[in-house]
Amino acid sequence: MKSKCTKCGYESEDNLEKFRIPLCNICFRFCPNDEDKFKEYVNEKIDGAFLETFRKFSEVGNPQKKAMLNKASGGSIMSRPPFGYKLENGKLFPAQNFREVEEIFEEFLTTNISLTQLAKKHNFSVNGLKKILKNFTYIGKIKFNNQIHDGKHSPIISSTLFNHVQNKLERLGIK
Numbered sequence: 001m002k003s004k005c006t007k008c009g010y011e012s013e014d015n016l017e018k019f020r021i022p023l024c025n026i027c028f029r030f031c032p033n034d035e036d037k038f039k040e041y042v043n044e045k046i047d048g049a050f051l052e053t054f055r056k057f058s059e060v061g062n063p064q065k066k067a068m069l070n071k072a073s074g075g076s077i078m079s080r081p082p083f084g085y086k087l088e089n090g091k092l093f094p095a096q097n098f099r100e101v102e103e104i105f106e107e108f109l110t111t112n113i114s115l116t117q118l119a120k121k122h123n124f125s126v127n128g129l130k131k132i133l134k135n136f137t138y139i140g141k142i143k144f145n146n147q148i149h150d151g152k153h154s155p156i157i158s159s160t161l162f163n164h165v166q167n168k169l170e171r172l173g174i175k
């Protein structure tokens with residue numbers, strides 16, 4: 001019998017559950033034991049597509065499995081869609097506002113606007129803006145624990161624009 005993971009929406013025959021909540025084997029592996037924390041964990045929906053990479057390696061006996069899963073447990077997998085994307089059926093799609101992402105990147109690259117001004121203009125905190133400018137999701141990649149993987153979602157800006165922005169961030173010493 002198939003059951004649907006409450007956290008990531010993945011359907012599997014793992015039939016795992018905790019506190020009577022069905023989970024896939026990946027989400028099960030990382031769930032906290034404390035019930036309150038568990039509820040928080042489950043409510044924080046994750047894009048099932050982000051977990052595909054791990055599922056690929058989760059066949060029994062795959063030596064890379066453990067390493068991959070350990071990396072994932074750093075908690076750096078994205079749990080909310082980044083600005084400009086939406087989650088549908090556990091997959092990442094460009095949201096209505098996706099063009100604003102390109103505008104932000106272009107504006108940062110081609111003008112002398114300060115991060116503070118740019119953040120204010122688009123209603124972000126400076127830290128939120130920095131996260132956007134460094135987010136590999138926008139070029140169709142997934143990053144966790146400093147490793148870049150190909151994602152299954154569409155990029156919404158070009159790698160060229162993204163790379164130019166990374167160079168400018170570096171040049172300005174913005175971390």
Ligand SMILES: [Zn+2]
Pocket residue numbers: 005006007008009010023024025026027028
């Ligand atoms: Zn799951």
